[in-house]
Amino acid sequence: MITLKNVTLRRGSKVLLDGVSATINPGEQVGLVGRNGAGKSTLFALLNGTLHEDGGDFFMPPQWRMAQVAQHMPETDEPATDFVLDGDTRLSSLRNKLSKAERTGDGMAIAQAHADLQDAGAHDAPARAQALILGLGFQVAELDRPVNSFSGGWRMRLQLARALMCPSDLLLLDEPTNHLDLDALVWLEAWLKRYEGTLIVISHDREFLDAVTGVTLHIDNGTLTRYGGNYSQFEELRAQQLTLQQASFERQQAKIAHLQKFIDRFKAKATKARQAQSRVKALERMEKIAPVLASAEFTFEFQEPANLPNPMLALTDAAFGYPSEDGAESTILTGVSKTVLAGQRIGILGANGQGKSTLVKTIARTMAPLSGKVTEGKGLAIGYFAQQELDVLHPDDHPLGHMVRLARELGVDAREQDLRNFLGSFNFSGDMVLQAVGSMSGGEKARLVLAMIVWQRPNLLLLDEPTNHLDLATREALAMALNEFEGTVMLVSHDRALLRAVCDEFWLVGRGQVGPFDGDLDDYQRYLLEESKRLREQARTASSAVSAPAAAAPPQRDAREQRRLDAQARQLLAEKTRPLKRELDKIDQRLAALGQEKAALEERLMQALPAAEIADCGRRLKACADEIEVLEEKWLDMSTTLEELSR
Known part of the structure; x- marks a missing residue:
């Protein structure tokens, strides 16, 4: 186990941690x-060995x-699969040993x-690496693309896949969700739930923390x-503790x-001096309870729109996409006909890469529609x-400079003090307004960008992953501000707490279309898992179709090798299906018991009773009846899964 005893x-x-102990x-x-700034990353630095304790004792099993996840941006032309595969340090070491042995004969x-x-799983390592890459949102065609050809956010996903590939007893994840879409986030949650080692994660996504910790x-x-x-549960316990502490204080x-x-009344009286002195000693011995110091939460609000x-806008039979490298148009969405009304709160859902x-x-005017019409109010x-x-943002400029330039671009005459006051409402106070953004x-x-948007008094907010760098307090402030905003909100986010708090309807972007999504976010997570499965099947089919003509005849295996492979496949299938079969048996037994109880109750109700x-x-x-309905639905889902595995 990991132990900290009076660590500073x-x-x-x-001093970020002062004499703390934990196990x-x-x-x-x-x-x-x-x-932010409390010391989370510093504690990570202690755990990974880049920082040593200034006092106390820290122990982690040496074995x-x-x-x-490496924090530096990878700069290599190595294929994505090979880059992630190298994350398995044990395999890399064993391959080096094999090369050395082969050289020496x-x-x-x-x-x-x-x-x-x-023993280290070399036979299926490439498949495991590719499963990690695909799970984090990459396409099959990108598996062999050079790492350098991806943008920064996608390269950080590869760093995450590389960390997950590494066999480990302790996994440290610092904001792993920042560069993920919701579909990749759902996949990561499922992966971490199966992780058997010790996991320590820093995150500002409350639903992610609830799911995996x-x-x-x-x-x-x-x-x-x-x-x-x-x-x-922590929030609830913490609130109870603070309430008790304040009451005790x-x-x-x-x-x-x-x-x-x-003491003040009787210390001068000879007859009461001894009693007064005993109360002085009681005061000195008393262990003082600290008051609850409520730190000011960050809040802001959107200004009332001018109109x-x-x-707000109407999309009529529109097609969206972008020009490809050869000059041709690459169409992603077609036949989009939607109307956006004042006051709507729209969450835009869709698997990664769907548009x-x-x-x-396109709605934000940074891209033009390929066809159709976009009519603005x-x-x-x-x-x-x-x-x-x-x-x-300009890294060499400061927040005040950004606001002055924005006012100049919009032709607004704004006093410097007014701009300073406005920035102060976003926690840019004092010398911070002149601090270099870089x-x-x-x-x-992210707070500066939000401030610049708020200052422009928009009536339609288009937010594409606004929470990537925001802490929990700022995310909650954003949710409150959006709920009080009188205009229209269109939101793309992997933060399910924000989507639940803000949006009252959802659009689903997928398979080249934009349509309504009638379910809630739990239904959407199930949809994502089904869509991911469909895309994998599609990629597997396409791969088979491409490779089939290239091979005149499948390679022949001897009968012994084929029997071994068949036995291995049967064993793998049995391992996958055994838990499902056990669970189905339990459900069958429970359904039988409930059926008997239901029949007995119905028979009893036919009699004259008080x-x-x-x-x-x-x-x-x-x-x-309610339990039977739930169990029957679960039985159907598990039976379908079992049938698919058997196929």
């Missing part, structure tokens, strides 16, 4: 939370293998290396506190005031937050 950690002269047990999945070493490679470590004002439970203050009043055209950003960019004012919006954190840059007993039987009958 400093960054420069600042992390093997196999636990831990969420590390706290405000543990550790994996984490050491037959025993060669045989041992081949056996070790087999069962323990929460909270850093606050130099302390480190362990809570059993996921993030939502107030009771103690009342007691102190009472003792002090007695609200209705409809969400293309749709938003009179006075439409768009506030557009793009995924790459942070990249267009030296700011991602969250601070009113209270009739009501009790009716409640139990309804509970049986």
Whole structure:
């Protein structure tokens, strides 16, 4: 296990953790939370060995293998699959041993290396690497593309896949969801739930933390506190603790005031001096309870739009896409006919690569429709937050300079003090308004972009992944501001808490179309898993069609090898289906018991019974019927899965 005993950690002269103690047990999945700058990344640096404790004792089992996402941008022309495959450090080491043995002609070493490679899973390593890449949103055609040919966000996904490829006992993930779409996020959650090692993750996505963690470590004002439970449970426990602490503090203050009043009143009286002195000693011995210091939450609001055209815009039989490298048009969406009304809250859903950003960019006027018509309402004012919006900020300029330039571009006469006051409402106060943007954190840059959008008083907000660099407090402030915004919101986000809080309807972008999505986000997650499966099947079919003509005849295996492979396939199928069959048996047994209970209750209700007993039987009958309905639906889903596996 990992243990910290009275550990102190400093960054420069600042003490971030002061005499903290905590234990992390093997196999636990831990969420590390706290405000920006509290010391989360510093604690990670202690865990990965780049920083040492300034005091106290830190222990981690020396035999543990550790994996984490490299923070530097990879610069290599290595194919994506090979790059991720190299993340398996054990395989790389064994391959080097095999090469060395082959060079020296050491037959025993060669045989041992081949056996070790087999044990390390060398036979299916490329398939495992490609499964990670595809799960994180890449297309089959991109598996062999050079790493350098991808944009920065996609290269960081490859770094994540490389970390997941590495065999590990401890996995450290620092904001792993920042560059992911919702479909890749759902896949990552499922992968992490199956991870058998110890996981410690820093994230500002509350639903992600709820899904993958069962323990929460909270850093606050130099302390480190362990809570059993996921993030939502932590919030509830923390609120209860703070309420109790504040109540205890107030009771103690009342007691102190009472003792002090007695001391002040009687310390000069000879007859009461001894009693007064005993109360002085009681005050000195009393362990003081600290008050709850409520830190000011970040809040902001969108200004009232100058006007609200209705409809905001209309799309008529439009086709969206972009010119390809050879000059031809690459069409992604066709036949789009939608109307956007004033006050709508639209969440735009769709699997990776289906055209969400293309749709938003076209509405935002950064791309033109390939055909059809986009009709804008009179006075439409768009506030557009793009995924790459942070990249267009000027790193050498400061927030005040950005606001002055924005006012100049819009032809607005704004006083410098007014701009300073406005930036102050977004937590850019004092000298921060003159700090170079290039030296700011991602969250601070995102707040600056939000400030610039708010200042323009838009009536239509187009937000494409606005939360990538925002902490939990700022995400909650954004959700509150969007709910109070009087205009229209169109939102693309992998933050399900934000989508749930803001959107009251969803559009689904997929298979070249844009249509309504009638379910909720839980239904959408199921849709994503089905769509991912469909795309894998499609890619497998296409791959088979391409490779079939190239081979005149399939390679022949001898009968013994074929029997071995058949037995291996049967064993793999049995391992996959055994848990499902066990679960189906349990459901069958429970359904049989519920059926008997239901029949008995129905027979009993046919008799003359007292009113209270009739009501009790009716409640139990309804509970049986509800449970039967749930179990039957689960039985059908699992049976379908079992049939597909068997095929």
